[in-house]
Amino acid sequence: MQTNLADFIKDTPQGIEAERILRACVHCGFCTATCPTYQLLGDELDGPRGRIYLIKQVLEGREPSESTRMHLDRCLTCRSCESTCPSGVQYGRLVDIGRHVVEARVPRSGAERLTRWVLREFVPRAGLFGLSMKAGRMVRPLLPGALKSKVPNVRPTGQWPAPKRARKWIALAGCAQPSMAPSVNPSAARVLDALGISLQEMPGAGCCGAVRYHLNDQEGGLDDARRNIDAWWPAIAAGEVEGILMTASGCGVQVREYGHMLAGDEAYAEKARRVSEMTQDVSQLVLREAKVLRALLEQRGPGSGERIAFHAPCTLQHGQKIRGVVEGLLAAAGYEVLPVADAHLCCGSAGTYSLLQPELSLQLRDNKLAALGAGGPSRIASANVGCMTHLESGAQVPVVHWIELLDERLA
Template identity: 70%
Template sequence: MQTNLADFIKDTPEGHEAEAILRKCVHCGFCTATCPTYQLLGDELDGPRGRIYLIKEVLEGRPATEKTRLHLDRCLTCRSCETTCPSGVEYGRLADIGRHVVEQQVPRTGADRLKRIALREFVPRSGLFGTAMGVGRLLRPLLPRALAEQVPHSSQAGRWPVRRHARKMIVLAGCVQPAMRPSINAATARVLDLLGISLVEQPAAGCCGALKFHLQDQEGGRDDARRNIDAWWPGIAAGEVEAIVVTASGCGVQVKDYGHLLKGDPDYAAKAARVAALSRDVAEVVLAEAPALQAILATKVAGRPTRKIAFHAPCSLQHGLKIRGVVEGLLTAAGFELVPVRDMHLCCGSAGTYSLLQPALSRQLRDNKLAALQEGRGERIASANIGCIEHLCTTAVIPVQHWIELIDEKITESP
């Protein structure tokens, strides 16, 4: 794609990156076939190719409008288009650049502005979010149905093993997961403990930064990354930390991108690159220990009835982290039968804060995804991202859990 970027951006780092991405696009349109919003709305401007044109026009100097912003707002940033693209167009990064420019040209006002400010200032504060979630659970019977659906029932973490192994990994607690599903990290700690790895949380760490970054507080998102790096760095510098484990695939995409986000910061660039290199989705960690896990499972699987599971691969796992087939293989090895799920590549509609900012589209995508997940008559749905899990839980007729919780159940049940 030919480009002629405007003076305000062409000689900036963002301009150089955007131009390189735009020049890869060959207008083929393969991306539209796998775009969830294009499938729902049938509008070229609500597909990747159309949005690329919109961003290109803005970067070349055409003023953005509220209509430009609307089409970019409707994008889930699921990155399914990246998986489909034969030219390797990094649409997600281009969208970040384009949205930032559009926000500057067309500032938000009124309720829309206030809602986004509230989300980026409230949700990343895990203590405040946890308190609010507790109050919400008490008032759940009195809340309107649409709001009550966003308040999950409480879940117990269970036992967290004491540190006893020479091998040590740090796990990201995150911002919403400790209040919504503390059981996920605790289950991960128990599984890794049996595999000879001690898992610890660093209290000074917090939100991965994705929420602020994608709500156009990009510097706030970078500050969250810097805080996490500071919390993790002493153990990394001392050679005590083998990996940074992330159990929410959406957060994992952000942490793996720290090196890119902070490459222009002379104080953090090298540290950020190191943290990104150490970042592992929990599936990657467990896969590396597969022989030991299989030895443990051998006594648990034989002679036991097979349970049917439907696996929902979050977009952040399959398109962002590009981890495909790994979780499915681990669940199969643990004695679960995975039922077929159609349209596995399509988003469930959670997409961070998308379910709150674009509720109508989000509900359509959720309902379509649940229909696909539940038609195979599995006993449970497994996923790999807290946002997807809670989004699907709102109307699912069968339980939805993180896949590591199923592995934990399997290896801790009596022989």
Template identity: 70%
Template sequence: MQTQLADFIRDTREGQEADAILRKCVHCGFCTATCPTYQLLGDELDGPRGRIYLIKQVLEGDEPTQRTQLHLDRCLTCRACETTCPSGVEYGRLVDIGRHVVSQRVPRRGVDALMRWALKAFVPRARLFGAAMGAGRLVRGMLPAALKEKVPLARPAGHWPAPRHARRAIALAGCVQPAMAPSINAAAARVLDTIGISLVEQPGAGCCGALRQHLDDHEGARADARRNIDAWWPAIERGEIEAIVMTASGCGVQVRDYGHLLADDAAYAARAARVAALTRDIGEVVAAEHDALVARLHAAPGSAGELAFHAPCTLQHGQKLRGVVESVLTAAGFELLPVRDAHLCCGSAGTYSLLQPELSQRLRDDKLAALTEHGALRIASANIGCITHLDPASDVPVRHWIEYLDERLAAAA
């Protein structure tokens, strides 16, 4: 695709990156076949190719409108188009640049502006979010149905093993997961403990920055990244840890991108690249210990039963980790049921379920139908956003796969 970027962005790093991405696109349209919003709406401008044209026009000097912004807002940033693209177009980065430019030229107004401000100011603050979630649970029975489903019942976290192994890793607590599902990181700690790795959380680390990044607050996302790097760096510098473990695949995509996010920050660029290189999804960590896992499971009774696995977009398209979790679950004795259109997004996509509720709910209904059409009595996923989006509307429990594996290991003990 030929480009002639406008003066305001041509010589910036964002402009140079966007130009390189745009020039990779050959207009083939393969991406539209795997785009969830194009499938729902049938509008070229609600598919990747159409959005690429919109972004190109804006970067070449056309004035964006609220209609331009709407089409970009409707994108889930699921990145299924990247998996499909034969030319390697990095659409996720391009749409971040495009949204950021458009947001500077088309100011948010009214309820939309207020909601986005509240999400950026409130959700990334784990203590504040946790206090609100606790208050919500106290009055959950009196909440309207739409709000009630956003306040899941708490599951006890259970025992977190004290560090006892020479091998250690850091877990990111994140912003919403400690309040919504503390059982996930605790289960990960128990699983890793059984195979010889101690998992710890570092005080001072918090939101990964993905929420602010996708709400066009790029400087806020960089501030989140710097805070996490500062919290983790002493342990990294002393050589005490071998990995930074992500139990939320959405956080994993963001932290793996720290090197790119802070590439122009002289004080943080090298450390950010080191953190990105150390980042591992919990599935990768467990899969690498296959023999130890199988050895621990030798006494587990029979099959672990049937399970439908929902691979989050951030796992299969963002991190390109297709089949890793599935191999772990199969090795643990679970029978994975087929899932139709497994590449499609469930509609959670961070704040998307709040900002685009109608499209989000349609995608959720389609995903749950696909996950349960072969009679699944349990659904597993790998991201807190997907889990809390799917579970309230599901007739069967939706939990993180590491929790099911933790139960399987407990049965073998």
């Protein structure tokens, strides 16, 4: 696509990156058919090609309007369009740049600014968020339906194994997961312990930065990244750990971008690159240890054949391009993994999207639950805390992290 970026952005790092991405787009529109918001709304401007065009216009100097911002707000940043695009257009990076420019030029109402401020300041603080979840659970029966669905039930965490293995990995606790799905990391720690690896969470690490970054507080998101790097670096520099493990694919996609996001920060660029390189989703690590896993599963005899529907989060399948790995591991563990129609589509959770765009989010959730439920699963599994709690709010069967299923099988 021909571009002629305006002076305000043309020679900046963002402008150079945006121009490269825009030029890769040949405007073919293949991406449109796989965009969840285009499927719901049927408007070209609510699909990737239309949004790319809107961003191009803004970066070329056209004044954005409230309508421009609305079409960008409606995007889930699910990156399904990236998976479809034959030209490798990095839409996710482009939309971050476009949103940043539009946000600065089209002021939001006081109420919208307040909502976004509360989300930016509240969700990433694990302690505060955890306290509110505790309080929410105490008064759960009294809460209105919409709020009740944001306070999920939690499962017992069980024991975290002592760090006795010579091989060690760092685990990110994150901000929402410890209070919304506290059983996930202990399950991962037990599975990895069985595979000969000790998992440990580092004090001082917290939110991966995705919440702030995608609410257009990009500096705040980078500060979260720097804080995590500081918390992990002593163990990395001392060669004490093999890698950094993500049990929430939404955090994984963000941490794997630290190297890119902090490339211009002299003090952190090299550390961030190394951290991103060392970061893996838990499914990748378990797959690497498949030989040991197979032996353990054989010792435990045949699996239950329980029918499971797996929802692959967008941050796993589109963001990190990890496809089919979890399904293969669950099948190897003796679960019956059911086929799911339109598995590429977002469930509507998308970070804070379910709070900011509730109508679209609920439609996507209900469509996803219908697809997941079609084969009659006894449980739904996923790989990201946001998707899990969002799906659970409307599901007829329990929703778990897939590593909890593997933990059960190895117990």
